[in-house]
Amino acid sequence: MSDIHADLALSYPGFALQVALRLPGRGVSVLLGPSGCGKTTVLRALAGLTRARGRVAVGSACWQDDAQHTWEPVHRRPIGMVFQEASLFAHLSVRGNLDYGLKRTPAAERHVTLDDAVALLGIGHLMDRRPENLSGGERQRVAIARALLTSPRLLLMDEPLSALDAARKAEVLPFLERLNAQAGVPVVYVTHALDEAARLADHLVLMDAGRVQATGTPAELFARLDLPLSHLDEAAAVVQATVAAHEPAYGQSRLEVGGLPLWTGLSPAAIGQSVRVRVLARDVSVALSRAVDSSIVNILPATVASLRDDGPDTVTLQLMLGTPQASHGSTLLLARLTRRSCEHLKLAPGLAVFAQVKGAALMG
Numbered sequence: 001m002s003d004i005h006a007d008l009a010l011s012y013p014g015f016a017l018q019v020a021l022r023l024p025g026r027g028v029s030v031l032l033g034p035s036g037c038g039k040t041t042v043l044r045a046l047a048g049l050t051r052a053r054g055r056v057a058v059g060s061a062c063w064q065d066d067a068q069h070t071w072e073p074v075h076r077r078p079i080g081m082v083f084q085e086a087s088l089f090a091h092l093s094v095r096g097n098l099d100y101g102l103k104r105t106p107a108a109e110r111h112v113t114l115d116d117a118v119a120l121l122g123i124g125h126l127m128d129r130r131p132e133n134l135s136g137g138e139r140q141r142v143a144i145a146r147a148l149l150t151s152p153r154l155l156l157m158d159e160p161l162s163a164l165d166a167a168r169k170a171e172v173l174p175f176l177e178r179l180n181a182q183a184g185v186p187v188v189y190v191t192h193a194l195d196e197a198a199r200l201a202d203h204l205v206l207m208d209a210g211r212v213q214a215t216g217t218p219a220e221l222f223a224r225l226d227l228p229l230s231h232l233d234e235a236a237a238v239v240q241a242t243v244a245a246h247e248p249a250y251g252q253s254r255l256e257v258g259g260l261p262l263w264t265g266l267s268p269a270a271i272g273q274s275v276r277v278r279v280l281a282r283d284v285s286v287a288l289s290r291a292v293d294s295s296i297v298n299i300l301p302a303t304v305a306s307l308r309d310d311g312p313d314t315v316t317l318q319l320m321l322g323t324p325q326a327s328h329g330s331t332l333l334l335a336r337l338t339r340r341s342c343e344h345l346k347l348a349p350g351l352a353v354f355a356q357v358k359g360a361a362l363m364g
Contacts, residue, residue, distance in 0.1 A: 002059040004029075004154065004186065008045050010052040017041055017052065017210040025059060027202030028180045028187040032194075038210040039190040043156050046188060047081060048074035058154055080147030080185075082157045086139035088131040094142050095127045101146035110151045112183070117145040120182055121175050137168035141175055148183060157189045161196060176200055194229070198222060198238045198278055199363040218276075223332035225308040225318050230334060235281040235316070237333045239360075243269045253362075257331050260321060263297050264360045276363040281316060281334035283359040288345055290354050298357035302333065304349050307342070315342040319355050333357070 004023040011017070017038045023029040031039040044050035048063065048071075056064040063072040080101075088097050102114055118124050121141040131139055140160055147155060160176075161169045173196070180187065180200065191197055197204060198218050206213040206221060206229070213228075214221055218238040222229050229235060241255035241262060253267040255277065262277065269275050290299055302319040310316055314336060321331040333355055337347075347353070 004046075004059075004188070005055065005057045006042065006046060007054040008042060008052040008056070009054055010041065010045070010050070015210060019207075019210070019212050021205065021212065021215075023186070023188065023205075024203050025186050026184075028176075028189055028200050029203040029205065030189045030191060030197045030201035031205050031207055032191060032197040032201075033207035033213075034192060037207045039192075039207055040158055041210075042207075043158050043188060043190050046154070047079055047156055048072060048077050061153070078151070078153040080150050080152035080155045082140070082143050082147050082155070082160045084159045084163050086131070086136075086143035088139060088142060088146075090131050092130075093127065094123060094129055094131075094134070097131070097142060097146050098127075098149055101149035105149075105151045110149075112148050112151050112185075114149065117148045120148070120178055121145040135168060135171075136164045137171040140164065140168075140172055144175070144179065148179075148185065152185060155183075155185050155187045157187060159190055159192070161193070162191070173199060194232075194234065194236075195278075195363075198236070199276060219332065223318055223334055225306055225316060230281070230308075230316060230318075231310075235334055235336070237279045237281070238363075239277045239279060239331055239333070241275055241277050243267055243271050243273050243275060245271065257300075258321060260300050261298075262300070262357070262360055264362050267362050278361045278363055279333055279357055280359065280361075281336040283357060284319070284333055284335035285356045285358070286317065286319070286335055286337060286341075286345065286347065287354045287356055291356070294356070296356045296358055298355075298360065300355045300357065302353055302355040304347055304351045304353060305332065306349055307347065310336075313339050315339055315347075317342075317347065319353070321355070323352055 003025050006021040009018050033039055045052040053066055062070055063077050121144055123141050201218050204218050204221050205215050223237045239257055241257045244256045245254040251266045252263050255262045300321055301323050302321050305318040305320045308316045317335040319333045319335055
């Protein structure tokens with residue numbers, strides 16, 4: 001499927017939206033930003049629920065083009081939508097709710113079967129239950145399955161986990177990852193939660209005050225010193241890695257990042273599988289030589305890429321794994337240090353150092 005194009009403008013008292021989006025036609029594109037920044041407005045405009053000015057095209061299909069007086073109403077846009085609340089029909093069983101979604105699409109145009117959706121979302125044991133007898137996480141999984149069964153060309157998800165507690169959210173996230181990998185339907189996903197964006201996004205769009213601040217991969221954007229993500233207390237780098245080995249006796253797995261080893265907690269992923277890792281800036285320290293008598297096992301060669309002055313006592317570094325002569329796939333980390341340490345070590349861009357990673361959390 002070709003890319004998704006959205007050039008949208010909208011204004012009302014106290015708010016103005018002006019965005020030009022080019023989203024990939026596969027995987028999950030996450031719109032991330034604070035409440036009120038325009039994320040949901042963009043999603044509703046893609047769906048045709050909100051009338052913004054401009055143009056919306058999904059692949060070769062033009063859904064809106066004001067210059068050409070083109071407007072496809074929401075019922076003629078092949079989309080599936082999942083909202084904060086599951087909005088299931090209370091008088092129907094899970095099976096009845098899924099049948100409703102399936103019957104919205106003529107049989108000849110269906111590319112998602114009932115069996116596929118049920119297996120993908122793990123809801124086979126729920127088919128005869130009514131929504132009132134489901135947990136919040138189960139209801140959202142049914143809602144996602146129902147949206148998929150309309151065989152959409154685009155799946156729109158508006159903060160689908162925000163109404164769930166931590167346990168139910170953890171229940172649903174693995175299914176969203178499977179959806180990304182197996183369903184083959186592009187997703188535009190709205191959230192203000194950093195963990196969801198870091199874990200799910202293939203393509204990340206940062207928004208604020210009705211504008212796009214930056215676009216790119218989570219690995220690129222989370223580690224940029226000029227973006228607000230790196231100013232947060234929980235600032236972290238998102239690292240793509242490959243599972244290399246498991247050591248159950250120690251409860252650890254060895255990952256590889258551009259040929260460099262990174263030890264984490266034991267991963268359920270198979271050897272050779274790609275995983276994402278979140279490394280908090282406060283869990284990274286810097287040394288000029290490799291310690292041989294440290295309890296920290298993750299000591300990786302790195303190069304200072306840039307640094308940012310954060311006030312009288314703190315400096316944030318962007319580190320590129322590898323030496324100045326041989327970086328490893330431009331994998332970036334953040335390190336938050338005291339100004340005293342930074343000046344004592346004479347840290348500056350281009351300097352070869354060792355990144356000491358105290359903690360690295362697997363995402364999923």
